[in-house]
Amino acid sequence: MIMYLLTIILLLLIAPLLLSFIKAVKMWLLYKKPVSLFQGYRNFAKLMHKETLISQEASQITRIAPFLVLSPLLVTLFFLPPVVAGAFYVSFVDAFTITGLITLSTFFLMLLGLDSASAFGGMGSSREAFIAALVEPAMVLTVFSVSMMSGDLGVGQAGVNLAAHFPEAHMASFLFAAISFFILLLAENGRIPVDNPETHLELTMVHEAMILDITGVYLAIIETAASVKFVIFASLFASLFLPFGLQFAAPVAAALFLVKLFAIAATVAFLEVNTAKLRLFKVPNLLGIAIVFAFLSLITFYVLGA
Amino acid sequence: MFQFDTLSLVFIALIVLGAIPNFFYSWGYLPHIERKAHYQLHYFTFVLSMIGVVLAANALTFLFFWEIMSLTSWQLILTETKEHKTIHAARFYFLMTHFGFVFLLLFFLIVTDGNLSLGFEAMHSIAARFAYPTLLFFFVSLGFLSKAGAVPLHVWLPYAHPQAPSPVSALMSGVMLKIAIYGMFRFLFDVLYPWPLEWGILILVIGSLSSLVGVLYALSEHDIKALLANHSIENIGIILIGFGMGMIFDSMNLKVLSSFAFIAALFHAFNHMSFKSLLFMGAGSVLHQTHTKNIEKYGGLIKTMPVTAFTFLLASISITALPPTNGFLSEWMIFQSMLGSSHMDDTSLKLAIPFAIFALAMTAGLAIACFVKAYGITFLGLHRSSNAKHAHEVNFLMRAGMILISLVVISLMLFTPYYISWFDKVLGSLGHTTVYTKIFPDGIWHLHSVGIRGGVVSPLILLLALLGVTMLLLFGYRTLGVKERIHRTWSCGYRTSPRTQYSATGFAGPIRRFFGWLYKPDEHFHKTSIAGHKSKFTDAHYEVHVKPLFEKTLYDSVGKAANFMSYWVYRLSHFEQTRYAAMIFNLMLSVLFSYRIFAHEFSWATLLLEATVMIISVKVLIIGDKK
Numbered sequence: 001m002i003m004y005l006l007t008i009i010l011l012l013l014i015a016p017l018l019l020s021f022i023k024a025v026k027m028w029l030l031y032k033k034p035v036s037l038f039q040g041y042r043n044f045a046k047l048m049h050k051e052t053l054i055s056q057e058a059s060q061i062t063r064i065a066p067f068l069v070l071s072p073l074l075v076t077l078f079f080l081p082p083v084v085a086g087a088f089y090v091s092f093v094d095a096f097t098i099t100g101l102i103t104l105s106t107f108f109l110m111l112l113g114l115d116s117a118s119a120f121g122g123m124g125s126s127r128e129a130f131i132a133a134l135v136e137p138a139m140v141l142t143v144f145s146v147s148m149m150s151g152d153l154g155v156g157q158a159g160v161n162l163a164a165h166f167p168e169a170h171m172a173s174f175l176f177a178a179i180s181f182f183i184l185l186l187a188e189n190g191r192i193p194v195d196n197p198e199t200h201l202e203l204t205m206v207h208e209a210m211i212l213d214i215t216g217v218y219l220a221i222i223e224t225a226a227s228v229k230f231v232i233f234a235s236l237f238a239s240l241f242l243p244f245g246l247q248f249a250a251p252v253a254a255a256l257f258l259v260k261l262f263a264i265a266a267t268v269a270f271l272e273v274n275t276a277k278l279r280l281f282k283v284p285n286l287l288g289i290a291i292v293f294a295f296l297s298l299i300t301f302y303v304l305g306a
Numbered sequence: 307m308f309q310f311d312t313l314s315l316v317f318i319a320l321i322v323l324g325a326i327p328n329f330f331y332s333w334g335y336l337p338h339i340e341r342k343a344h345y346q347l348h349y350f351t352f353v354l355s356m357i358g359v360v361l362a363a364n365a366l367t368f369l370f371f372w373e374i375m376s377l378t379s380w381q382l383i384l385t386e387t388k389e390h391k392t393i394h395a396a397r398f399y400f401l402m403t404h405f406g407f408v409f410l411l412l413f414f415l416i417v418t419d420g421n422l423s424l425g426f427e428a429m430h431s432i433a434a435r436f437a438y439p440t441l442l443f444f445f446v447s448l449g450f451l452s453k454a455g456a457v458p459l460h461v462w463l464p465y466a467h468p469q470a471p472s473p474v475s476a477l478m479s480g481v482m483l484k485i486a487i488y489g490m491f492r493f494l495f496d497v498l499y500p501w502p503l504e505w506g507i508l509i510l511v512i513g514s515l516s517s518l519v520g521v522l523y524a525l526s527e528h529d530i531k532a533l534l535a536n537h538s539i540e541n542i543g544i545i546l547i548g549f550g551m552g553m554i555f556d557s558m559n560l561k562v563l564s565s566f567a568f569i570a571a572l573f574h575a576f577n578h579m580s581f582k583s584l585l586f587m588g589a590g591s592v593l594h595q596t597h598t599k600n601i602e603k604y605g606g607l608i609k610t611m612p613v614t615a616f617t618f619l620l621a622s623i624s625i626t627a628l629p630p631t632n633g634f635l636s637e638w639m640i641f642q643s644m645l646g647s648s649h650m651d652d653t654s655l656k657l658a659i660p661f662a663i664f665a666l667a668m669t670a671g672l673a674i675a676c677f678v679k680a681y682g683i684t685f686l687g688l689h690r691s692s693n694a695k696h697a698h699e700v701n702f703l704m705r706a707g708m709i710l711i712s713l714v715v716i717s718l719m720l721f722t723p724y725y726i727s728w729f730d731k732v733l734g735s736l737g738h739t740t741v742y743t744k745i746f747p748d749g750i751w752h753l754h755s756v757g758i759r760g761g762v763v764s765p766l767i768l769l770l771a772l773l774g775v776t777m778l779l780l781f782g783y784r785t786l787g788v789k790e791r792i793h794r795t796w797s798c799g800y801r802t803s804p805r806t807q808y809s810a811t812g813f814a815g816p817i818r819r820f821f822g823w824l825y826k827p828d829e830h831f832h833k834t835s836i837a838g839h840k841s842k843f844t845d846a847h848y849e850v851h852v853k854p855l856f857e858k859t860l861y862d863s864v865g866k867a868a869n870f871m872s873y874w875v876y877r878l879s880h881f882e883q884t885r886y887a888a889m890i891f892n893l894m895l896s897v898l899f900s901y902r903i904f905a906h907e908f909s910w911a912t913l914l915l916e917a918t919v920m921i922i923s924v925k926v927l928i929i930g931d932k933k
Contacts, residue, residue: 054790054792067776071779092752096763097629107626115682115687117795118797118807125682133817136671140664140666148648152759153642153755291664295660295664
């Protein structure tokens with residue numbers, strides 16, 4: 001139980017660090033002076049001391065939505081697979097619930113975008129709704145495929161099962177599912193081929209457009225939510241698609257898990273440096289690839305058993 | 307004449323739960339209606355006739371109440387006949403509902419051997435002796451699905467629901483559509499059991515198509531009630547997916563999974579009743595205050611109509627299947643039953659089910675987009691018209707109706723195990739496996755899927771966790787004592803105005819563009835440009851209309867074919883006498899020529915020759931020159 005709580009606290013703590021790490025790697029690759037790894041914490045501390053500026057057009061939704069954006073994600077943290085062997089984990093909660101909780105958070109984020117009557121907010125919400133609608137089927141199919149390979153629908157149990165019996169017989173469908181899930185990781189977190197988290201240019205932004213009118217503590221909450229979401233996806237990827245090293249002693253296993261998270265973050269950074277942001281109407285092509293890989297994964301599992 | 311078995315009683319519960327809040331709402335809505343006596347007479351007869359349909363124990367009673375239900379709802383659509391559209395919608399509804407009725411009548415005439423006072427159990431043996439059971443299945447499906455609004459018989463919903471007064475739309479969409487689902491349960495289980503595999507697949511395909519088609523057209527809709535009507539098509543589709551999966555599992559002898567899928571379908575029927583009634587009531591309140599159905603004219607209503615806004619929010623979260631609401635639970639159960647397809651032996655079916663999963667997941671994703679649009683454009687932002695500016699909260703009775711039905715939504719969320727035990731008893735009474743102990747093996751906290759190593763969801767724990775964490779965060783925010791300042795929305799130095807917000811058309815823009823091949827939107831874009839510049843203009847006007855594909859192809863082309871045939875019948879009866887003589891001559895010629903075929907002296911050469919002669923003769927003598 002203590003390991004369980006420690007893991008959650010650890011994930012919460014390193015959440016801003018991971019996003020700063022991605023940014024630092026990108027800057028380093030572009031021959032810029034990298035940003036400090038602690039920039040995320042600094043921003044958080046700065047925002048916590050600011051006053052909250054609320055739009056005069058905003059309604060009650062602006063006052064409750066930031067909390068409802070963060071709370072489903074915090075609840076999700078409790079349902080992730082264990083990091084070390086023998087630790088307590090919630091075995092039964094399945095991926096539909098987790099997807100649902102993440103979507104609940106997105107739902108309130110989209111409402112938040114529409115609340116302040118600004119054109120940017122509406123634009124961001126509209127785009128996010130478009131992307132989220134296409135992410136959903138790919139997500140469900142990938143989850144289905146992974147659950148077949150791990151032999152359990154519960155996410156926590158699936159992580160443990162995959163670590164115990166790596167699905168060597170189903171390597172092909174496992175890989176297809178991994179590719180699909182990685183694209184979803186990029187899309188859900190608004191990383192570069194889908195959305196550019198660093199720009200504030202109205203033509204390109206999705207996530208930033210929705211929260212343009214949010215300030216102070218509310219902004220701190222929303223930014224925390226974004227980083228927690230990345231940590232959730234990264235740790236799901238680490239537990240489900242890189243399921244090794246769980247059997248080592250607790251500190252080693254935890255360290256290995258952290259290395260995996262940073263490796264995923266580094267991969268995202270490499271991808272971001274090497275690709276341009278897609279036009280909004282090209283994004284369905286990328287998500288279409290994710291859907292096709294998810295289908296392929298299921299079909300290879302059923303037909304070839306590979 | 308009447309029967310009170312578990313299935314009937316559960317649907318009575320559905321009607322009662324849907325109708326009682328509706329009474330309050332309707333009572334509050336009454337001052338808005340001109341023909342009060344006409345409205346009330348039909349309203350109460352409508353509710354009673356639905357109860358009659360559900361309780362009927364023989365074919366005659368069933369058909370009688372079914373017809374009363376159709377006629378009263380038809381009259382209710384005609385409550386306010388100021389618009390020409392209303393009369394058109396009512397006529398269309400009348401036609402569609404009687405199209406279904408014909409098939410029901412045919413079905414009953416066959417399965418009762420002409421003795422319409424026969425009970426349902428007695429029909430089973432007659433149906434079993436009938437040589438073409440699939441024909442009976444088609445009759446039942448056409449009869450009930452035309453009422454339920456499944457593809458391709460769904461076209462009347464977006465016309466009829468918006469034209470009816472709001473309490474009636476709530477009742478029609480929330481409750482009446484479920485009566486059709488009751489019919490499916492009653493006659494497929496009692497009369498047509500056992501089912502071949504193909505029937506289940508057909509229902510599954512219809513369900514998947516309905517859910518996608520419904521949500522896609524809902525997205526392109528600007529009329530809030532038509533939007534909700536399209537969502538009814540979607541949700542009926544979801545119910546049918548569950549129903550179809552149940553039928554498929556049953557014919558594959560996976561009885562436990564089958565019961566689970568049927569329970570999911572019943573649960574979704576209840577959920578849809580609750581949240582769709584609430585949504586129609588909310589839309590009705592908004593309509594009542596703003597006097598327009600156009601979603602582009604709303605905006606900012608949450609400030610003046612908080613009760614409507616927050617109950618509508620609850621229903622929106624529920625219909626988009628977000629945890630921990632009841633809508634999520636039933637959709638979760640339907641997803642789980644589809645994941646149970648991995649237990650099947652039939653590989654081709656196993657490969658096909660993921661496409662249905664894809665359809666359902668896509669529907670869920672698009673429904674979220676649609677309800678963010680519906681909620682955000684209606685209740686958030688600035689007023690988009692002066693009508694919306696002068697809106698205020700509706701009267702007490704209407705609020706009471708909305709609050710009561712949202713309590714039904716919450717009760718479905720909190721007392722899920724209790725409701726599921728009802729549905730389980732229904733399945734038991736219909737002679738299927740009961741699975742309650744498998745769904746809730748260890749108390750009421752965890753809802754298990756019955757598949758091997760299936761998923762688990764714990765609705766109450768989720769609800770408590772979400773509430774708890776949100777409360778903690780809010781409490782933390784309060785204790786921080788953050789200073790708050792109200793200021794204008796930042797919009798690049800300009801002032802925010804109602805015109806600078808995103809419109810509903812704009813919101814659905816990316817999706818409309820992506821599905822352009824399906825929508826084939828009819829766009830009108832007009833701008834007055836300055837000095838020939840493309841990008842500089844004084845005023846611009848953009849309008850987009852989407853006519854549903856099914857209506858354009860299936861319904862309009864049937865209409866065209868009828869027109870074409872009637873034209874030729876008309877021509878035929880107005881020929882000159884010489885033409886009639888020519889026709890008789892040609893007829894005789896064809897009889898002579900066909901002699902060879904009947905005498906078994908067929909040869910291709912003579913056929914060719916004779917055909918040529920026939921064609922020339924018909925062309926020269928009958929058709930004549932083109933005018």
